Amino acid sequence: MARLDGGSLALRGFALLAFLVVILAGVKAASGIVVPFVLSCFIAVICNPMIRLQTRFKIPKPIAVTVLMLMIVLLGLWLTTVVGSSINDFSKQLPHYQAQLVSEFSGFLQTLQDWNIHISKEKVLAYFDPGVALSMTTNMLSGVGNVMANLFLIILTILFMLFEADDLPKKLHLALDDPDMRLKQIDKVLQSINQYMVIKTLVSLATGVVVGLGLWIIGVDYALLWGVIAFLFNYIPNIGSIIAAVPSVLLAFVQLGSAEAGAVALLYLGVNMVMGNFVEPKFMGRGLGLSTLVVFLSLIFWGWLLGSVGMLLSVPLTMIVKIALESSQNGRGLAVLLSDKVT
Secondary structure, three states: OHHHHHHHHHHHHHHHHHHHHHHHHHHHHOHHHHHHHHHHHHHHHHHHHHHHHHHHOOOOHHHHHHHHHHHHHHHHHHHHHHHHHHHHHHHHHHHHHHHHHHHHHHHHHHHHHHOOOOOOHHHHHHHOOOOHHHHHHHHHHHHHHHHHHHHHHHHHHHHHHHHOOOOHHHHHHHHOOOHHHHHHHHHHHHHHHHHHHHHHHHHHHHHHHHHHHHHHHHOOOOHHHHHHHHHHHOOOOOOHHHHHHHHHHHHHHHHOOHHHHHHHHHHHHHHHHHHHHHHHHHHHOOOOOEOHHHHHHHHHHHHHHHOHHHHHOHHHHHHHHHHHHHOOOOOHHHHHHHEOOOO
């Protein structure tokens, strides 16, 4: 009997694994449609509280949605124009920056050789090219820009989602077999996702503005571009700020010198310490509840599955999975594996 139970459990696990593989393969194959839809969902979640705020002041919902969508379109077009031109200019200057950075790195290796620390320049550059760090973030922004090429589809999707946002919880209640039992669970999931995305977006926006202004004051080229990158990468806790800081520090080192590069590093360190340790916990109330290893693995997994947008939204997507697992009796074990707490 025990063997039958064990075999049945193994068969069930194998069937579940095969089911997940089929779903992930389908999502990967249909990423051209899935990615704009996922991005639309998150933008709609962020915008929904603004719609509710306007309706409290007796503004009709159609007018509130229309005004908000016009603001999003104008902001998107402005960012696309300004940031797009910055990316193009930076891409043209990138070979020069990379060559200069490799030259500085070679000088550093020569200094080590003067101290009797012999390291082969060719072998180091074969495994580690410091110039790649400059192009990595701009390549990711280009991937996001390719998704924004479907701006009309994204805007329409957000528009319909905002009009039906109030009816979504009711539909989920009715779609379940036992709506009364799961009523509080659904409300908790939706409220947690909404709260996390709104607060994270506001904190990320503040981070991007402060970083952009700081870099402009220091004199680093393309300060607006690095501010946008700081805003986007702030959605990735722990390691996102490091990834966003690397190209700015390297560019400041090549362009201005080691002292200014140190000032840029301190700027990123100070901003992320204040935002991550004081501002965000104060409004969010508690931590993410995700271990650092899970954050890193989710970055790789969602980036592989959904590309650049998946990397930027890796933690929110993982948070949704974790919250949903916590709300399910059968999924709490997996939620514990994703958590940063042992007890």
